[in-house]
Amino acid sequence: MENLLPFLFLLLFLLAGCKDNQTKNKPIIVASIPPYQYFAKEIVKDSFEVITLIPPGVNAHTYEPLPQAMKGLQEVAVWFQSGDLFEKKIATVLEQNNPGISLLDMRKTVPLIPFNEDTQFLHCEKNHCPLDELDPHVWLSPKLAIQEVKAMEVLLEKKFPEHRETFKKNTAVLIQKLKRLQEKIQEILPPNEQRIVLASHPAFGYFCNEFNCLQLAIEFEGKDPLPKEWNRLYKKIEGEKIAVALLLPQFNNKGAELIAKRFRIPAVMIDPLSPKYEEMLLQLAKAIAS
Numbered sequence: 516m517e518n519l520l521p522f523l524f525l526l527l528f529l530l531a532g533c534k535d536n537q538t539k540n541k542p543i544i545v546a547s548i549p550p551y552q553y554f555a556k557e558i559v560k561d562s563f564e565v566i567t568l569i570p571p572g573v574n575a576h577t578y579e580p581l582p583q584a585m586k587g588l589q590e591v592a593v594w595f596q597s598g599d600l601f602e603k604k605i606a607t608v609l610e611q612n613n614p615g616i617s618l619l620d621m622r623k624t625v626p627l628i629p630f631n632e633d634t635q636f637l638h639c640e641k642n643h644c645p646l647d648e649l650d651p652h653v654w655l656s657p658k659l660a661i662q663e664v665k666a667m668e669v670l671l672e673k674k675f676p677e678h679r680e681t682f683k684k685n686t687a688v689l690i691q692k693l694k695r696l697q698e699k700i701q702e703i704l705p706p707n708e709q710r711i712v713l714a715s716h717p718a719f720g721y722f723c724n725e726f727n728c729l730q731l732a733i734e735f736e737g738k739d740p741l742p743k744e745w746n747r748l749y750k751k752i753e754g755e756k757i758a759v760a761l762l763l764p765q766f767n768n769k770g771a772e773l774i775a776k777r778f779r780i781p782a783v784m785i786d787p788l789s790p791k792y793e794e795m796l797l798q799l800a801k802a803i804a805s
């Protein structure tokens with residue numbers, strides 16, 4: 516928790532009225548995670564303040580905000596949500612104190628896939644995973660990110676109709692950027708070859724779906740495999756050619772590192788919550804291809 520304190524003070528500073536002249540009177544838009552902050556910022560540009568709730572390197576799935584973090588959120592106009600647990604805690608308080616706020620759960624803007632369709636979990640070998648386990652890591656597919664961006668723009672237009680033309684123009688530019696990113700990744704990962712990636716945390720299902728990869732995840736529901744399950748995992752990996760082991764800064768990577776060493780798989784650190792969205796996805800594609 517201690518490493519969150521500087522961030523929370525910053526958040527309070529940003530939100531509690533200590534704004535400098537530049538940020539004064541700018542409507543505040545919140546994005547739960549940095550990639551959505553990036554998309555929102557590209558749509559609204561400088562007439563709005565766009566902040567994220569997740570500090571760098573923090574696991575969004577288990578993030579616990581302090582009660583003070585909610586105080587300043589009373590001024591927020593729009594909140595783009597990732598569907599993480601902490602949002603529920605804040606949203607209940609927030610909707611009472613700030614009834615004018617518009618919330619958009621980004622998972623509702625695209626078709627979701629269950630974890631067991633996009634991921635080969637140890638626990639899911641015989642389709643034993645409940646189907647309501649839907650994968651929330653939508654933004655990591657540029658194709659779906661384009662749909663998300665369109666949905667964000669629709670909400671922002673409704674909320675701030677006076678900015679409609681600017682939003683439309685900026686959104687078109689962002690979508691072009693994302694389409695170029697898609698093309699670049701397709702060049703790096705031609706669809707005729709399926710590649711298998713090992714991930715310490717199953718964040719890459721939608722990316723794999725879009726670019727013909729298969730994700731093999733070590734962790735299930737935030738936990739490492741049990742001892743008896745390691746052997747099954749080893750067996751599974753033995754016959755396969757694994758392109759890369761993906762380590763995530765927010766998660767326990769010991770298992771992935773162990774397997775990478777044992778099977779001589781290159782290991783690469785990728786931050787799925789990076790605010791440098793295009794850069795991060797290109798880095799991911801290159802890591803899988805090499």
Ligand SMILES: [Zn+2]
Pocket residue numbers: 576652716717718
């Ligand atoms: Zn995740």
